[in-house]
Amino acid sequence: MSETTDKPKLGARAPLGIKRTVETGKVKQSFSHGRSNTVVVEVKKRRILGRPGEAEAPKVEEAPAPEAPVAKASPAPEPAPTPKPPARPINDALSRRELQEKLLREAEEARMTALEEARRREDRQAQQSSVEERRRAEENRRAEEEARVKAEEEARLAAEEAERAASQPPVADVPAPAAEDEDERRGGHGRAKHAPAAKRPEPTRPARGARDDRRQSGKLTVSRALNDGDGGARARSLAALKRAREKEKRHHQQAGPSAKQYRDVAVPEAITVQELAKRMGERGADLVKSLFKLGMPVTVTESIDQDTAELLVEEFGHRINRVSEADVELGIAGDEDAPETLKARPPVVTIMGHVDHGKTSLLDAIRGADVVSGESGGITQHIGAYQVSLPDKSKVSFLDTPGHEAFTEMRARGANVTDIVILVVAADDGLKPQTIEAINHTKAAGVPMIVAINKIDKNGANPQKVREELLQHEIIVEDMGGDVQDVEVSALKKTNLDKLLEAIALQAELLELKANPDRPAEATVIEAKLDKGRGPLATVLVQRGTLRVGDIFVVGAASGKVRAMIDDKGRQVKEAGPSVPVEVLGLSAVPSAGDPFSVVENDARAREVAAYRQTILDRKRTATAPVNLENIFAAKSDKVVEFPLVIKADVQGSVEAIVNAVNRISNEDIKVRVLHSGVGGITESDVTLAGASGAPIIGFNVRPNAKAREIAERNKVELQYYDVIYHLTDAVRSAMAGELGPLMIENVVGRAEIREVFSAGKHGKAAGLLVTEGVLRKALKARITRDDVIIYNGEIASLRRFKDDVAEVRAGLECGVTFTQNFTDIKPGDFLETFEVEERERTL
Incomplete structure (x- = not known):
């Protein structure tokens, strides 16, 4: 190599005589709706030169060819070993360093350009969701990967060749050139011709074409994700699992029927055929056939007794376990208290x-x-x-x-x-x-x-x-x-x-008198009622234990949780000990007066006991006498006239007393039939029931709501209101016996809403009213209702409008009213009714 070629000008590239560094080609791009475009793609190749004895220069990513399917590159031919070049001046080293820095800069620019092009390409690929575009992107990725590997290999070989041509190491100290390393990698050919006098250790270089497995190259596709890891083995599909299970099921069926299981069947005092079949694991039709053979034509929904159920259980080979439904009551009453736990009450x-x-x-x-x-x-x-x-x-x-x-x-x-x-x-x-x-x-x-x-x-x-x-x-x-x-x-x-x-x-x-306060409470219901705003209420007397807010309880056929407790002075209390009467809120239904009240451990236990007690009540209510000839003839000869009634009262004790009182009035010629009795105001369902049967409705200290009153007027249902029980029994007795006496009919003349309450000096309190219906007159009888419950029944003492006494006030006007008996329990929101009583001849 001549002197002029060994010393190029500053900034100029030495003509090394290798292949050109830029390859061009055309790629056709296809888009949706039949559109296409042809672009020119350039692949640039950079050489990397390093000093002899130094570690290999870092690899430089070349600009990949986007969208260009390039054929797989064949490995470059290995250069033949060259003899050692002659010594060069020291300034040639500076030229090589500058050349190397320039190549590095150009490689960095090419890398940034390649990254930008890759980002743009990924943006375009993200917008294309069809299967064909994904497949083409995958092929392009593989092609550019192969091109990148080829470019890196050619750049490395060019750098080695330039290093061998440009370097001139000393005779004694210069290590063997990189070509010998190549000989060593190829098996040691040529080592005898170019054996160095001394060799410094060099860092190990990666093998030709090696890839860094730690770097994720390209995008993760569905095919690559399924093919990675276990060699392409996929999970079994749901259809394959279903076929396998069906095959296993057929195999078991062909193997023959399984052995029959014999069970211990718990049988209560009464059980339906369907429930018994379920507990035995048998078909209900089989049990019905067996009962037919025994002379009992029943259906699967009918109940059978415990003895009949035992015959069925033994016939099918099972073992019976007799139980009683009353077992759910065990532990409710509690055991006796130890003497040392008792305290005075x-x-x-x-x-x-x-x-x-x-x-x-x-x-x-x-x-x-x-x-x-x-x-x-x-x-x-x-x-x-x-x-x-x-x-x-x-x-x-x-x-x-x-x-x-x-x-x-x-x-x-x-x-x-x-x-x-x-x-x-x-x-x-x-x-x-x-x-x-x-x-x-x-x-x-x-x-x-x-x-x-x-x-x-x-x-x-x-x-x-x-x-x-x-x-x-x-x-x-x-x-x-x-x-x-x-x-x-x-x-x-x-x-x-x-x-x-x-x-x-x-x-x-x-x-x-002593009781144990440190145990779950047990009490007795003294009175119960239905409050419109607070729901079912029960006044209970605690007999032993301490009742606390939050306790779960069962009372009669109802259950609940103590939401609040109110003492006899109207104050809320958190707990009530033995011999303390309190009003309890939180019941699911209105219990009967006298029902036992017991605290239980959890809500499920309370519901279970309440459901059992309700079942017993339903059986008693629907129990009928067995049908025989005597009953049939007695029913035909029985000419007793029934007098139907619907009874509603304010508390449970009053309902109980009224029902017993009217039943005692019955005789051999006429008897009372109570269609329905309950606690609370008269509702639409009560009026509908009374209208269908032609029965009067007796309200004891309660009134109907507006809807019920409207239905009663439309269906001509008779509503009778009482607040003294012997007045009620006398009226029922007169109606039943057909005695000649006046029938007291109430005609409501006017209704008003109490808006304000004022002090009226010696008259107690005055009410400011807005008349909503009819007329208010001073001479008429009046009653005040709160939540459809009567709280006052008397007369109007004075009727004023703008400080003037007036005889009457019509609907739409406001007025002030005071009442007789110095009645002061008036609140805004109460309603006033004025009515007159008309006497009519009573007829049956």
């Missing part, structure tokens, strides 16, 4: 006696409250539960029971949950029928009695006569040598109330 005292003998007035005097004024007709028609604190800080729970004959069940219930009974007898009236009944209830309950001789301040009072009359019923007071305490009191004058409280305390001390 307040006594429960029930006040009993004849109507109008002053029971509630006596309790009012003890409580310092006024309950009598709130009772219709001045008689108690609900069980009231109260707790009173005595002067010595001890507490006593009082139950006030009605004295009317219709409330026999309430008195019996009060005697059953009480510790002490106070028998109130009027000193001027003596023993009456309900007094004797209360004595019998007390004896049946086995509780001690204290006789309170009331009204000793009245003229004609004779307490000694009362003591003598008690002897007829084996009640001997202490003054006559017996063991029953008696106290002469006056509820009106509050005379000797302290002696009565002392007698209660003495009797409670003798009884040594």
Whole structure:
């Protein structure tokens, strides 16, 4: 090689005599809708030169040929070993360094250009979603990868050739050129001709055409993802799995029927054929066939008894396990408490006696409250539960029971949950029928009695006569040598109330009343009702344990969770211990008065017990006498006329008392048939039922809602409202017996809504009204309803408009009203009705 070629000008490229570095070609691009384009593609190749003895220069990515399918490059021919070149001047090394830096810069620019082109190409490929475009992109990627590998190989070989031509190492110290490394990689050919005197260790170079597996080359396609890893093995399809399962199933079927399983079948007292077949694992039709053979033509939905079920179970080879449905009740009542867990509790005292003998007035005097004024007709028609604190800080729970004959069940219930009974007898009236009944209830309950001789301040009072009359019923007071305490009191004058409280305390001390407060609560429902805003409510008396907010309970055929508890003073409490009466919110339905109230461990247990109890109630209600010839002839000869009724009342105890009272009116010629009885206001379903059967609706302290009233007027359903039970029984008796007497028909004259409540001085409170229907007149009777429940029944005391007394106010106008009896329990949102009573001749 000449001197001029060994020393090129600064910045000029040495003519190394290798192939050209730019290859051009044309590629046709296809687009959607038949469009195409032809582009010119250039593939640039760069040489990399390095000094002898240094590590191999980093690889440079060349500009790949986009979209150009290039044939696979064949390996370049290996250069033949060349002899060592002669020595060169030192400035040639500078020229080589500058040349190398320039090549590196150009390689970097080419790499950036290639990256930009690759980014644009990927953007275009992302917009093309067809299968053909993805396939073409994959082919282009492979072609450019092969082109890149070929370009890198050619650049490396060119750099080695340039290094061998340009370098002139010293004779003694220069290591063997890279060609010898090539000889070593090819098996050591030519080592004998060019053996160096000394050799410095060089870093290992990667094999020709080797790829870095750590770098992800190209995009990940579906075919590559499925072919990577396990050599292309794919997961089994769902169809293949389904075919395999069907094949296995056929194999088992061909193997023969499996052995029959014999089971232990739990059979309750009554079970349907279908349920029994399910527990036995047999077909219901097979059980029906067996029953036909036994002479019992039944269907799969009919129930059979336990003995018949046992025959079926044994016939099919199973084993029977007799169980009782009542087993779900086990553990509800709880076990007896250990003596060391018992603590003293307040006594429960029930006040009993004849109507109008002053029971509630006596309790009012003890409580310092006024309950009598709130009772219709001045008689108690609900069980009231109260707790009173005595002067010595001890507490006593009082139950006030009605004295009317219709409330026999309430008195019996009060005697059953009480510790002490106070028998109130009027000193001027003596023993009456309900007094004797209360004595019998007390004896049946086995509780001690204290006789309170009331009204000793009245003229004609004779307490000694009362003591003598008690002897007829084996009640001997202490003054006559017996063991029953008696106290002469006056509820009106509050005379000797302290002696009565002392007698209660003495009797409670003798009884040594104790209970365990640290256990799940058990209580008894004293009264229950349906409140429009708060739902079903129950007044319960806790007998043992402590009832807390959040407890899960079961009461009768209802269950629930204690949402809130309200004491007798209207305050919310968090817990209630033994002998404490509280009103409980959170029931699923209105229970019956007297139902047991028990706290259980969880909601599922409560629902299970409630469902069982409801089943028992349904069986009792739908139970019918067996059909035989005697019953058939008796039904044909029976000409008793039925008198249908629909009864709605405000509380459960009143419903119970009214149903019992009207049933006692029945005789051999006419009898009452109660179609429906319930708690709460009169609803549309009640009116529809009464209209279909032609029955009157009796409302006791309740009223119909607007929709029910509209349906009743359209269907001519008779609505009768009462607030005193003996008025109700008298009306039913008159209607049934056909007695000649007036039929009292209410005609509503006007309705108004109470908007505001004002103070009216000595008249108590005045109500500001907006008349919505009809006319308000001063002479008419009036009633106030709240949530369809009557809270006042009387007359209008005064009717004013703009401070002027007026005789009447028509619909759409506002007015002010005060009421008689100084009635003050008025709230905005209540409704006022004025009505007149029309007397008609009663007909059956």
